[in-house]
Amino acid sequence: MKSANSPSAPGPIQEPKHVIIGTAGHIDHGKSALVQALTGTNPDRLEEEQRRGITIDLGFAFLEVGNIRFGFVDVPGHERFVRNMLAGAGGIDLVMLVIAADERVKPQTREHFDICRLLEIPRGIVALTKSDLVSPDALDSARLDVEEFVRESFLEGAPIVPVSAKTGSGFAELRAALVDVAAQVPPRDTRNYFRLPIDRAFAMKGFGTVVTGTLISGGVSVENEVELHPGGRKLRVRGLHSGGRTVQHATAGQRTAVNLAGVELSDVQRGMVLTAPGFFAATKHMDARITLLDSAPPLKNRARVHFHQGTASTVAQVILMEGSQLAPGASALAHFVFQDEVFLLPGDRFILRRFSPVVTIGGGVVLQTARRKKIRDSEVARILDVLARGDHEAILRAIIESAPKGISLHDVISRTAWPKEEALAIAEGLAQKKLARILNRAPVFLASAARVDACALRLREAVAEFHKEKPLVEGISMKDLRARAIGDAGPEILHAALSQLVAAREVMVAGDTVKRAGRTVQLSEEETRIRQGIETAFQQSGLMTPAPAEVFTKLGFDRTRSQNVFQLLLREGVLVKVAEGIVFHSSVLQGLRRKLTQRKQENNSRLSVPAFKELAGVSRKYAIPLLEYLDRAGVTRRDGDERIVI
Numbered sequence: 211m212k213s214a215n216s217p218s219a220p221g222p223i224q225e226p227k228h229v230i231i232g233t234a235g236h237i238d239h240g241k242s243a244l245v246q247a248l249t250g251t252n253p254d255r256l257e258e259e260q261r262r263g264i265t266i267d268l269g270f271a272f273l274e275v276g277n278i279r280f281g282f283v284d285v286p287g288h289e290r291f292v293r294n295m296l297a298g299a300g301g302i303d304l305v306m307l308v309i310a311a312d313e314r315v316k317p318q319t320r321e322h323f324d325i326c327r328l329l330e331i332p333r334g335i336v337a338l339t340k341s342d343l344v345s346p347d348a349l350d351s352a353r354l355d356v357e358e359f360v361r362e363s364f365l366e367g368a369p370i371v372p373v374s375a376k377t378g379s380g381f382a383e384l385r386a387a388l389v390d391v392a393a394q395v396p397p398r399d400t401r402n403y404f405r406l407p408i409d410r411a412f413a414m415k416g417f418g419t420v421v422t423g424t425l426i427s428g429g430v431s432v433e434n435e436v437e438l439h440p441g442g443r444k445l446r447v448r449g450l451h452s453g454g455r456t457v458q459h460a461t462a463g464q465r466t467a468v469n470l471a472g473v474e475l476s477d478v479q480r481g482m483v484l485t486a487p488g489f490f491a492a493t494k495h496m497d498a499r500i501t502l503l504d505s506a507p508p509l510k511n512r513a514r515v516h517f518h519q520g521t522a523s524t525v526a527q528v529i530l531m532e533g534s535q536l537a538p539g540a541s542a543l544a545h546f547v548f549q550d551e552v553f554l555l556p557g558d559r560f561i562l563r564r565f566s567p568v569v570t571i572g573g574g575v576v577l578q579t580a581r582r583k584k585i586r587d588s589e590v591a592r593i594l595d596v597l598a599r600g601d602h603e604a605i606l607r608a609i610i611e612s613a614p615k616g617i618s619l620h621d622v623i624s625r626t627a628w629p630k631e632e633a634l635a636i637a638e639g640l641a642q643k644k645l646a647r648i649l650n651r652a653p654v655f656l657a658s659a660a661r662v663d664a665c666a667l668r669l670r671e672a673v674a675e676f677h678k679e680k681p682l683v684e685g686i687s688m689k690d691l692r693a694r695a696i697g698d699a700g701p702e703i704l705h706a707a708l709s710q711l712v713a714a715r716e717v718m719v720a721g722d723t724v725k726r727a728g729r730t731v732q733l734s735e736e737e738t739r740i741r742q743g744i745e746t747a748f749q750q751s752g753l754m755t756p757a758p759a760e761v762f763t764k765l766g767f768d769r770t771r772s773q774n775v776f777q778l779l780l781r782e783g784v785l786v787k788v789a790e791g792i793v794f795h796s797s798v799l800q801g802l803r804r805k806l807t808q809r810k811q812e813n814n815s816r817l818s819v820p821a822f823k824e825l826a827g828v829s830r831k832y833a834i835p836l837l838e839y840l841d842r843a844g845v846t847r848r849d850g851d852e853r854i855v856i
């Protein structure tokens with residue numbers, strides 16, 4: 211597939227190059243006649259269009275010249291149908307601006323041209339139509355007019371070709387000019403995600419629902435799963451049609467019809483978008499950079515406008531990030547709240563039209579599609595500036611730094627639509643520069659290096675603090691440590707920070723406990739005496755073990771300190787808790803185990819509770835908990851009322 215878009219691919223069997231041309235210009239200037247004369251197809255496909263002789267909706271036609279397959283999108287010129295024109299202007303590679311030699315520049319010539327500039331359509335040509343209606347002198351003067359009109363725009367220096375659909379003059383030149391400009395259309399990046407904004411949906415007998423659109427990014431194959439937005443429904447591609455033929459695969463730059471399985475015609479309409487599944491979603495919120503036309507009135511903060519992107523349109527409220535209004539010709543950052551969900555990705559160009567009267571007033575570029583609580587926020591403004599500058603490494607860095615819990619590569623892709631390999635390569639670059647960390651590989655998870663370091667610092671302090679507070683306790687439990695040190699970080703960052711401290715031999719993890727590396731519990735003189743007192747008391751009592759509280763009272767040391775030392779002995783395993791309130795010295799339990807092993811060796815491994823009581827010399831109160839403990843420890847096994855020494 212790669213060679214499909216490679217202009218330098220050698221050899222006679224070259225994959226065709228697909229180029230989409232959109233018409234633009236005032237009504238009755240001969241756009242549709244020109245497309246028909248070029249392609250042999252009347253783009254005015256609706257009965258009403260043919261009856262009234264005007265274009266109402268988008269029309270489509272194809273032309274093959276050598277290795278190039280042109281897809282034409284013919285738009286209506288009437289001011290009432292600019293909305294339809296906008297649906298067609300998205301995704302075109304080049305514009306054919308149609309200006310009638312007899313009428314020259316008219317209102318929709320200007321409006322369509324403004325729209326092309328706002329959408330940043332990169333290239334095009336001018337067709338000076340109806341050349342048969344004017345004298346050669348008037349034709350020259352019309353050309354000068356047009357040159358003046360396009361000065362300092364993307365069309366400055368573009369071919370201006372006089373043609374007549376009536377006499378056929380100029381068509382050879384027009385075709386040659388189209389081929390020249392088409393050669394400048396760069397190859398599409400085939401790694402990009404599939405995306406097709408829907409401009410038509412209809413039902414076909416025996417096939418079901420079919421949608422059409424300009425395939426603006428990536429590719430799609432028969433049997434692929436695709437996602438329909440808004441809504442995120444997953445659908446199967448049953449069949450594909452492109453350039454007038456059935457195909458198995460369609461790529462960016464092609465007019466494409468998709469036969470969809472699993473959806474009713476009533477569920478699909480113009481403005482919806484088909485995409486690769488699993489990454490993206492439609493939105494009601496967006497941050498953007500907008501620009502007003504010089505000819506527009508000032509735009510007030512919180513004004514309502516008509517918003518057009520791709521084939522979609524909705525009403526939006528524009529919240530300026532700064533100031534109370536935007537002046538004509540000026541640019542600014544703004545937050546948009548849409549009336550209906552629209553599918554947008556960063557970098558998408560859009561058009562704004564005044565709410566009433568409806569005229570084009572400006573446009574802009576999508577920076578991110580995020581909902582926000584606070585709109586006028588200096589931190590957000592800083593990130594938007596980075597997004598607007600478009601440097602991918604800086605963008606990924608800003609995204610990672612503004613994610614307190616870190617972010618998965620999947621979420622980075624959802625927000626940027628970058629190809630996975632590109633996103634990963636940038637992440638690796640940032641990791642090499644020690645600006646980001648790749649915390650996990652499968653799936654890839656990223657975090658800011660500064661946030662991991664800050665978390666490590668908090669962890670170290672929390673461990674130190676804990677040791678200070680509880681010197682007799684070996685270490686802090688994971689749960690307590692998390693509560694103390696996580697801050698606004700997530701589990702991934704916490705885990706990475708802890709691993710980092712372990713690797714640096716600053717802390718040690720033993721089971722569920724974290725302590726300063728190399729730390730041992732240091733007892734004071736008094737604590738050492740308490741320890742000896744408690745140990746002796748339990749050791750000497752043997753299996754007639756005392757209640758801990760009794761021991762503390764008898765010894766007469768400070769109660770809390772005694773408790774702490776007692777806990778330490780339990781943690782060290784010197785004392786063993788058999789049941790609530792029943793604690794034995796470990797050496798005593800070991801003696802009991804020895805007795806039982808001996809019995810087994812004497813082939814007397816079966817014993818009843820009374821027999822056990824006698825063997826151990828304990829009352830029933832201790833016998834049952836002891837037996838249960840021995841069962842748990844795997845020394846004995848219960849068998850009915852009896853025990854078997856294992």
Ligand SMILES: Nc1nc2c(ncn2[C@@H]2O[C@H](COP(=O)(O)OP(=O)(O)O)[C@@H](O)[C@H]2O)c(=O)[nH]1
Binds near residue numbers: 237238339341374
């Ligand atoms: N004399 C002359 N008439 C033309 C030419 N091109 C288109 N027309 C006529 O101009 C009218 C409008 O053409 P159309 O293609 O529908 O214009 P559109 O609104 O820009 O699509 C029709 O009556 C056409 O026959 C041309 O080159 N010469």
Ligand SMILES: [Mg+2]
Binds near residue numbers: 242264265286287
């Ligand atoms: Mg027309």
